[in-house]
Amino acid sequence: MIVSPESTASKTEAERSSRFKPGQSGNPAGKAKGTRNRATLALEVLLDGQAEILTQKAIDLALTGDIAALRLCLDRILPARKDRPVSFEMQPITTAADAKEASAALLVAVSTGNLTPSEAAEIGKLVDGYVKSIEITEVLARLDRLEGTKA
Incomplete structure (x- = not known):
């Protein structure tokens, strides 16, 4: 079969028109x-009804000294704390x-x-946001007073 350049060009144009725009x-x-x-x-279907048996097996392995199983169990019992209440x-x-x-x-603090630097940074962000809202409120009150005197 002989392919002419014209038919090749029309194919690429047809292919281009069917692709995403x-x-x-x-x-x-x-x-x-x-x-x-x-x-x-699929995993849920495979494990359906086996969760209790698997959990017990992980506990048994952890109790026999399997470090990976122990870490898994401890991570589930006492997960890493992401945040804590602070008082100062x-x-x-x-x-x-x-x-x-x-x-x-x-x-x-x-x-x-009493506070870690990261805790203080997070509280500082709250303070900044609160101060900005106070400043905006004060600016709007001044603007209202100015517009009231000009009216």
């Missing part, structure tokens, strides 16, 4: 909510100027060991 999804609706991974579903002295913040005292209280 730029900016257009092949599945505009996306994956349905709640759709679960096939592999996960800090004056209430009612104006943007109070943020200075709040920051000083955070530094003292870190220096005395």
Whole structure:
């Protein structure tokens, strides 16, 4: 069979027209909510009814000294703590100027060991957000007063 350059060119044009267009999804609706991974579903079917037996086996292995099984069991019993409640002295913040005292209280809490630096950083973010909301409220109140005097 002899292939002419014209037929090759038309094939590539036809192929291009059937491919996805730029900016257009092949599945505009996306994956349905709640759709679960096939592999996960298959594993659940295989393990159905075996969870209790497997759990007991892991415990037995851990008790005989299997380090991996022990780590697995301990991770399930006492998972790594992601966050903890913290308590320290800090004056209430009612104006943007109070943020200075709040920051000083955070530094003292870190220096005395009552807070870790990362905990203080997270609380500092909360203080910053609160101060910004106070500043915006004050600016809006000034703007309202200015517009009221011009009207």
